[in-house]
Amino acid sequence: MTENKNRCVITGLGMICAIGNSVDETWENALKGTCGIKEVKSVSSEGCYANLAAEVDCDELDNLPKADEMDRASKLCVKAAGEAIEDAKIDLSKDNATRVSVIMGSCVGGVVSVEDYYANGKPAANIPKMPISAIANQVAEIYGAGGVVTNIGNACAAGTISVGYACDLIRQGVSDVVLAGGSDAFASVPYAGFLSLSALDTNPCAPFNHCHGITLGEGSGVLVVESYEHALARGAKIYCEVLGSGVTTDAHHITAPREDGMCQMIAINRAIEHSGLDVSDIGYVNAHGTGTAKNDNAEFLSLHTIFDDKNDNLSVSSTKAMVGHCLGAAGAIEAVFSVKALTENEIPATIGYNDEDLEVLKEKAGKIDFMPNDSKKKELTNVMSNSFAFGGNNASIIFSKKAGDVKAPVNNEKLLITGAGIVSTVGNTVEDYISAVKENIAPESESVTSEVGSEDFKALDVKMAFYRKLDKFSQLQAVSGIAAIKNAKLEVTEDNAADIGIVVGTADGPLTTVCNFQMDLTEKGNSAGSAFKFPNTVYNAAGGYLSINSGIKGYNVTVTNGTQSGLQGIAYAMQILRQDRAKVMLATGTDENSEVMTEFYEKLSLVGKDASEAYIDESGFTLSDGSTSMVIETESSAKERGAEVLAEVAGFGMAHKSVSFGKLSGSGEALDEAIRLACKDADIELSDIDGIVGFGGGLAAIDKLELDSYRRVFDEVKPVIAIKNITGEGRAATATLQAVHAALTLSGKLGDEQTAYEVTCDSVEKKTVNTSAMKNLLVTSYGAGGSYTALIVRK
Amino acid sequence: MNEEQIAAKIKELLIENLGIDEDVLTDEIPLFEDEIGLDSIDSLEIIAAIDETFGVSMTGVGKEPFYNVASLTAYVAENM
Numbered sequence: 048m049t050e051n052k053n054r055c056v057i058t059g060l061g062m063i064c065a066i067g068n069s070v071d072e073t074w075e076n077a078l079k080g081t082c083g084i085k086e087v088k089s090v091s092s093e094g095c096y097a098n099l100a101a102e103v104d105c106d107e108l109d110n111l112p113k114a115d116e117m118d119r120a121s122k123l124c125v126k127a128a129g130e131a132i133e134d135a136k137i138d139l140s141k142d143n144a145t146r147v148s149v150i151m152g153s154c155v156g157g158v159v160s161v162e163d164y165y166a167n168g169k170p171a172a173n174i175p176k177m178p179i180s181a182i183a184n185q186v187a188e189i190y191g192a193g194g195v196v197t198n199i200g201n202a203c204a205a206g207t208i209s210v211g212y213a214c215d216l217i218r219q220g221v222s223d224v225v226l227a228g229g230s231d232a233f234a235s236v237p238y239a240g241f242l243s244l245s246a247l248d249t250n251p252c253a254p255f256n257h258c259h260g261i262t263l264g265e266g267s268g269v270l271v272v273e274s275y276e277h278a279l280a281r282g283a284k285i286y287c288e289v290l291g292s293g294v295t296t297d298a299h300h301i302t303a304p305r306e307d308g309m310c311q312m313i314a315i316n317r318a319i320e321h322s323g324l325d326v327s328d329i330g331y332v333n334a335h336g337t338g339t340a341k342n343d344n345a346e347f348l349s350l351h352t353i354f355d356d357k358n359d360n361l362s363v364s365s366t367k368a369m370v371g372h373c374l375g376a377a378g379a380i381e382a383v384f385s386v387k388a389l390t391e392n393e394i395p396a397t398i399g400y401n402d403e404d405l406e407v408l409k410e411k412a413g414k415i416d417f418m419p420n421d422s423k424k425k426e427l428t429n430v431m432s433n434s435f436a437f438g439g440n441n442a443s444i445i446f447s448k449k450a451g452d453v454k455a456p457v458n459n460e461k462l463l464i465t466g467a468g469i470v471s472t473v474g475n476t477v478e479d480y481i482s483a484v485k486e487n488i489a490p491e492s493e494s495v496t497s498e499v500g501s502e503d504f505k506a507l508d509v510k511m512a513f514y515r516k517l518d519k520f521s522q523l524q525a526v527s528g529i530a531a532i533k534n535a536k537l538e539v540t541e542d543n544a545a546d547i548g549i550v551v552g553t554a555d556g557p558l559t560t561v562c563n564f565q566m567d568l569t570e571k572g573n574s575a576g577s578a579f580k581f582p583n584t585v586y587n588a589a590g591g592y593l594s595i596n597s598g599i600k601g602y603n604v605t606v607t608n609g610t611q612s613g614l615q616g617i618a619y620a621m622q623i624l625r626q627d628r629a630k631v632m633l634a635t636g637t638d639e640n641s642e643v644m645t646e647f648y649e650k651l652s653l654v655g656k657d658a659s660e661a662y663i664d665e666s667g668f669t670l671s672d673g674s675t676s677m678v679i680e681t682e683s684s685a686k687e688r689g690a691e692v693l694a695e696v697a698g699f700g701m702a703h704k705s706v707s708f709g710k711l712s713g714s715g716e717a718l719d720e721a722i723r724l725a726c727k728d729a730d731i732e733l734s735d736i737d738g739i740v741g742f743g744g745g746l747a748a749i750d751k752l753e754l755d756s757y758r759r760v761f762d763e764v765k766p767v768i769a770i771k772n773i774t775g776e777g778r779a780a781t782a783t784l785q786a787v788h789a790a791l792t793l794s795g796k797l798g799d800e801q802t803a804y805e806v807t808c809d810s811v812e813k814k815t816v817n818t819s820a821m822k823n824l825l826v827t828s829y830g831a832g833g834s835y836t837a838l839i840v841r842k
Numbered sequence: 843m844n845e846e847q848i849a850a851k852i853k854e855l856l857i858e859n860l861g862i863d864e865d866v867l868t869d870e871i872p873l874f875e876d877e878i879g880l881d882s883i884d885s886l887e888i889i890a891a892i893d894e895t896f897g898v899s900m901t902g903v904g905k906e907p908f909y910n911v912a913s914l915t916a917y918v919a920e921n922m
Contacts, residue, residue, distance in 0.1 A: 512879025
């Protein structure tokens with residue numbers, strides 16, 4: 048049986064979607080087979096071949112606290128989170144704040160605010176509402192959470208991955224309580240995008256039935272995931288256990304699933320195996336069931352291949368026929384449906400079958416009960432929820448009435464950095480970066496960009512047929528990722544592909560492409576979406592392309608919460624390795640600068656008047672972009688393949704102190720906490736830290752907060768290396784680069800001396816420091832809204 | 843618009859909308875084979891661009907006219 052310390056339970060549920068503004072209302076309507084799909088109301092459908100959607104009808108959203116600072120996606124999430132917290136009867140203020148985390152999934156984030164920005168004279172107030180990052184921050188701010196705060200940007204699998212990650216955090220001892228879920232609002236970007244792909248059904252979607260396309264929905268699902276011991280101690284009502292999960296990537300196509308279902312099946316089988324269950328133990332699967340022929344055929348194949356002859360008592364349904372495809376919220380909403388089905392012993396149906404359809408279904412269903420039209424009572428013990436996404440992401444999770452036998456192996460091996468790829472404003476190779484550091488090269492102006500193009504891809508043996516599809520965000524990621532794999536001399540083979548994973552960190556993701564896509568719609572209408580651009584509007588496209596090119600088939604997760612996402616990605620990769628769920632991980636940070644991004648950051652008064660110097664200049668940072676990828680693997684894996692080791696990633700710490708999203712001042716204590724947690728995780732004292740690779744970049748509010756934290760935390764003066772003087776503020780790309788910089792420093796590749804800033808109680812002095820004897824370097828980063836990650840890199 | 847002008851415009855659309863490198867795109871190179879590697883999503887984009895630029899609908903048209911720039915040009919010239 049699962050050890051108590053590894054047990055994760057659900058103690059609260061919240062949801063909002065087209066068929067209800069609460070769990071009770073939604074559940075009652077779901078059992079009745081209510082269809083929430085109607086004619087599109089909130090956006091124009093003029094000239095569009097399909098005009099249906101499952102929109103939320105709720106007049107309370109604008110009465111939520113801080114409603115005027117939030118996009119509709121955040122409002123939906125805050126509403127569902129409030130219900131879940133109330134349901135769990137948990138007083139989050141009673142907990143040590145750093146033990147409470149928020150993990151939210153989303154596909155398109157604040158696209159309602161993007162549309163409004165271009166339609167209504169570009170108000171600056173809309174800008175902080177646009178990135179996915181805002182969602183978890185706003186939930187954390189309103190309900191109080193000070194642990195790991197981040198978002199999962201894996202499109203339609205995001206909600207499921209969020210719940211899986213919540214359990215990882217609990218089983219790793221990082222959190223006691225996690226608000227996990229997902230949210231997406233119906234808006235022109237997804238509507239026009241799926242229209243452009245001819246992927247919308249003209250009738251209400253009919254999963255596993257007519258399969259003519261999807262109908263979009265919107266909403267949010269939030270689950271209070273709690274450690275069993277914490278729930279027990281506070282006498283909480285426990286709905287069920289969350290057992291294992293499986294996450295894989297297809298390495299196949301950016302929008303279509305593999306026809307052979309191979310990686311879906313690996314994800315499903317891993318979830319079952321991770322849970323300590325057998326295929327025959329699953330009573331109900333809440334399927335992805337989108338209603339496209341490609342998805343449903345692959346899913347039919349996967350389900351039949353896994354369950355036929357091994358499980359004669361399986362029920363499967365797709366609730367999307369009632370609530371539409373809620374994208375990043377889908378997995379979360381379906382997790383709530385799954386928990387309700389399990390605990391109420393009643394399964395909602397897939398609605399929409401006529402007599403003729405039922406005859407066809409009989410042929411396709413075999414012994415699996417696909418639950419056409421009518422919900423039914425059934426005694427359930429274990430239920431599964433599956434989500435598959437653009438980018439080829441697959442996620443499967445299991446809920447149970449029993450504790451299961453969750454394998455939570457702890458791999459205590461050292462985690463080693465064995466390769467890196469750097470795309471930055473100073474060039475697209477590690478050697479370019481090393482030269483720039485040695486020569487102290489500074490950016491030429493306050494807004495600079497990295498250049499990637501056909502020469503970079505040719506140098507990496509990548510064909511035009513692949514790279515022509517990528518927007519700049521994905522190109523940056525592809526070049527640094529492929530270069531890191533080559534730099535690490537890592538061979539991805541059929542045998543090891545599913546044991547290698549990717550975590551991409553990004554602050555703003557493909558927001559430039561989202562805005563360019565929206566600008567076309569604003570000008571030409573929702574029927575004019577580009578089928579070529581749309582697949583690149585999802586945050587996980589960059590990770591998806593990287594898996595397609597590299598053949599990596601294990602984890603593929605995109606985390607997004609501001610600049611520090613680059614370090615959060617490394618922390619997530621470390622957790623996957625420590626749980627023995629991969630042998631090698633690629634942790635990356637990527638962000639793009641563009642006309643759109645420069646406009647946004649200038650409107651928010653964050654960009655300096657010229658290229659800025661950290662800790663000295665005050666007017667703003669130098670906005671830039673790039674991508675950094677780092678190969679991390681267990682010591683045994685590195686030894687086995689004779690890899691060159693740059694350094695060890697020894698520990699991480701993540702903490703959050705809420706301030707309004709878009710702000711930072713007042714949240715510095717969370718940086719203190721992240722540093723302490725990182726030292727604890729690396730099993731070192733604060734005094735063992737020899738230097739810091741800091742995040743300052745020339746904006747007084749950020750730089751002062753950072754240095755004040757070091758003044759509070761450390762008794763002695765530590766040299767702070769400021770790499771943003773070289774590459775500018777490339778957000779997540781620079782955060783990951785800070786960690787690679789630390790590794791290059793400790794490996795001796797940057798020479799014996801570097802420029803650094805020594806911080807005393809009242810001054811900052813620029814000096815040349817000798818780095819040759821340094822053993823432990825601290826790497827720090829920040830996210831607007833008050834999130835911080837600290838990392839210890841060791842020689 | 844003569845065929846030469848149509849071909850030039852089609853190339854411009856393919857380079858701009860589908861990220862094809864200019865130096866590779868001849869009139870004859872097959873669009874849906876290895877080097878350029880267009881797929882079904884790209885064909886949707888071509889249909890939309892040709893409709894918008896030339897007022898020629900290619901919805902439901904078979905594969906042949908999509909073979910290369912020359913065959914697209916011939917189809918557009920014939921149906922404009």
